[in-house]
Amino acid sequence: xxxxxxxxxxxxxxxxxxxxxxxxxxxxxxxxxxxxxxxxxxxxxxxxxxxxxxxxxxxxxxxxxxxxxxxxxxxxxxxxxxxxxxxxxxxxxxxxxxxxxxxxxxxxxxxxxxxxxxxxxxxxxxxxxxxxxxxxxxxxxxxxxxxxxxxxxxxxxxxxxxxxxxxxxxxxxxxxxxxxxxxxxxxxxxxxxxxxxxxxxxxxxxxxxxxxxxxxxxx
Amino acid sequence: xxxxxxxxxxxxxxxxxxxxxxxxxxxxxxxxxxxxxxxxxxxxxxxxxxxxxxxxxxxxxxxxxxxxxxxxxxxxxxxxxxxxxxxxxxxxxxxxxxxxxxxxxxxxxxxxxxxxxxxxxxxxxxxxxxxxxxxxxxxxxxxxxxxxxxxxxxxxxxxxxxxxxxxxxxxxxxxxxxxxxx
Numbered sequence: 001x002x003x004x005x006x007x008x009x010x011x012x013x014x015x016x017x018x019x020x021x022x023x024x025x026x027x028x029x030x031x032x033x034x035x036x037x038x039x040x041x042x043x044x045x046x047x048x049x050x051x052x053x054x055x056x057x058x059x060x061x062x063x064x065x066x067x068x069x070x071x072x073x074x075x076x077x078x079x080x081x082x083x084x085x086x087x088x089x090x091x092x093x094x095x096x097x098x099x100x101x102x103x104x105x106x107x108x109x110x111x112x113x114x115x116x117x118x119x120x121x122x123x124x125x126x127x128x129x130x131x132x133x134x135x136x137x138x139x140x141x142x143x144x145x146x147x148x149x150x151x152x153x154x155x156x157x158x159x160x161x162x163x164x165x166x167x168x169x170x171x172x173x174x175x176x177x178x179x180x181x182x183x184x185x186x187x188x189x190x191x192x193x194x195x196x197x198x199x200x201x202x203x204x205x206x207x208x209x210x211x212x213x214x215x216x217x218x219x
Numbered sequence: 220x221x222x223x224x225x226x227x228x229x230x231x232x233x234x235x236x237x238x239x240x241x242x243x244x245x246x247x248x249x250x251x252x253x254x255x256x257x258x259x260x261x262x263x264x265x266x267x268x269x270x271x272x273x274x275x276x277x278x279x280x281x282x283x284x285x286x287x288x289x290x291x292x293x294x295x296x297x298x299x300x301x302x303x304x305x306x307x308x309x310x311x312x313x314x315x316x317x318x319x320x321x322x323x324x325x326x327x328x329x330x331x332x333x334x335x336x337x338x339x340x341x342x343x344x345x346x347x348x349x350x351x352x353x354x355x356x357x358x359x360x361x362x363x364x365x366x367x368x369x370x371x372x373x374x375x376x377x378x379x380x381x382x383x384x385x386x387x388x389x390x391x392x393x394x395x396x397x398x399x400x401x
Contacts, residue, residue, distance in 0.1 A: 016375040020347050023382060024237075027325035031236035035250050039257045040229040119251065143296065202258045208250075 034211045037169045042204045083161040084175070084195055087135055088184045091149030091197035095124025095139045105136035107154025108192045112138040115209065123147065133158075146200025148209075153193040160186065169211050176203055185210050221274060223265035223281065228257065230275075231282055238283065238348045240325065242290050242340060244333025252293065256286045280355045283345055287359065331381040332374075339374035342367050347375070 030036070099122045103112045106127060116122070120140040128135045130153075137151040164175040164186075175186045185196045185206040196206045235256065239249035260282065267277045332340055332348075338360075345356035346367070353371075357364040 012376070013372050016372070016379050019379045019383070020343075020375045023328050023378075024347060027328050028233075029237065029240075029325045030233045031253065032246075032250060035236065035253060036229070036232050039232050039254070042257065043225045043228050043261060117247075202262075204254055204258050204261075208254055 034169070034208060038204055038208045038211060042207070083159050084164075084186045084193060085161055085177070085179060085184070086130060087151050087153055087158065087193065087195045088179070088182065088186075088197040090126070090128050090130070090135050091137055091151040091184075091195050092182055092199060093126065093137075093149070095137075096126040097124060099123075099125035099138050103136070103138055105152035105154070105192070106134040108136075108152055108190065110152050110190055110192060110194070112136075112150060112152070113209075115140055118209070119143070120145075120148070120209070142201070145202075145205055146198065148196060148198035148201050148206065151195040151197070152189075153195070156191065157188045158193045167207065169207070172211075174207060174210055176207065178203070221267045221277070223260070223267055223278065224274075225261055228260065228278065228282070231279060232257075234279070234349055235282055235286060237325075237329070238286060238344045239290070241329040241332040241344050241348050242286070244330050246326070252286065252290055255293070256282065256289050259289060260285055276351070276355065279349055280351055280359055283349050283351060283356075284359045287341060287345075328378075328382060331378050334381070335374050335377060339370050339377070342370035343374040343378065346371055 099112070103125060104110065105112065112122075114122070120142050123139045123141040125136070125138045128137070132155075134154040135151050136154075137149050139147060139149050141147045160175055163179075164177045167174045167176060172187055172189075177184050182197055182199045183201065183203045183206055185203065187194055187210060194210075196210055198206060232253065235253050236249055239252040239256075240246050243249055243252060265281070267274070267281055332343060335343065341360055342356060345351045345359055346353065351359065353364050353367050357367045360367065
């Protein structure tokens with residue numbers, strides 16, 4: 001390939017152009033379904049907070065303020081309902097120890113995925129008790145996208161609360177919201193609430209990871 | 220100056236994905252690259268410049284520009300990080316989907332494109348994979364149209380030679396071809 005001439009003649013130029021066209025036309029592979037759906041949903045359905053702000057700015061501001069108060073109360077250990085938003089504060093906290101090679105969430109049979117091949121190696125884990133529920137969280141970090149926490153809650157699915165935006169992908173309903181500068185994606189898997197939360201990664205990134213690991217399939 | 224309509228962007232996902240695959244040579248990296256590109260584009264409202272021609276063409280040109288910048292940034296970032304060779308387990312885990320024959324052919328072709336020098340690769344991806352005009356590609360790549368033309372010719376020649384092998388080089392200048400023996 002190094003001996004390719006500097007000035008190809010016109011006949012060859014036409015021949016190469018035609019040949020490249022044939023080659024590319026033969027391999028018009030579509031984008032993976034999960035990627036397409038994540039981008040479609042992201043593009044077609046903006047976060048509800050943005051839409052609510054346009055329609056009822058005062059209510060939206062009040063809602064955001066209330067969410068901030070809830071988060072602050074939770075971080076201080078104050079009383080708060082056992083909602084998914086509360087779990088997300090744990091997912092946004094720090095790891096308390098290293099993560100074992102294969103971690104199964106307490107009270108469930110759900111194993112945390114290995115996302116190192118996707119650029120998200122494990123960075124630690126923690127276990128918390130919230131109102132009688134055990135929350136097992138594994139943390140992942142990415143050079144480009146910072147840190148995220150993946151929390152799995154024992155027991156029956158938790159209440160979502162208000163201000164969530166539903167997206168159904170691969171027959172699974174994912175709920176998205178943003179609060180206190182963090183993106184949160186929640187869904188129910190094997191009868192348990194799963195929560196991905198990050199202050200640095202986008203909702204699309206969280207959603208793509210959630211979709212990719214749904215059902216315990218390797219990522 | 221028209222505004223970029225987010226709802227029209229998903230129509231370009233497949234094309235951007237193929238472009239990303241040809242740029243980085245890996246379907247797995249291409250997914251990340253496309254996702255990062257759309258996240259950047261959708262992060263805030265965007266205005267389209269140089270609005271001559273259909274809006275779809277302007278959108279594609281804009282997406283190609285962001286894809287190129289994201290790709291170059293990721294390459295610069297990666298070059299500063301220590302390189303870790305992927306294990307076979309990681310490769311298997313990275314893409315558990317069985318690759319159909321078309322995907323294997325795509326890997327061969329996009330892999331050949333990904334081996335081109337960066338300038339050649341970007342020219343071929345912009346024009347042949349994304350479908351930009353030479354003038355649009357020149358604007359997106361920040362160079363002259365004549366330069367795009369030259370890079371494109373050389374890129375196509377190299378890829379055809381790489382895919383078709385010696386048979387595809389029978390008319391190559393300066394090298395004897397079977398017909399020249401007559």
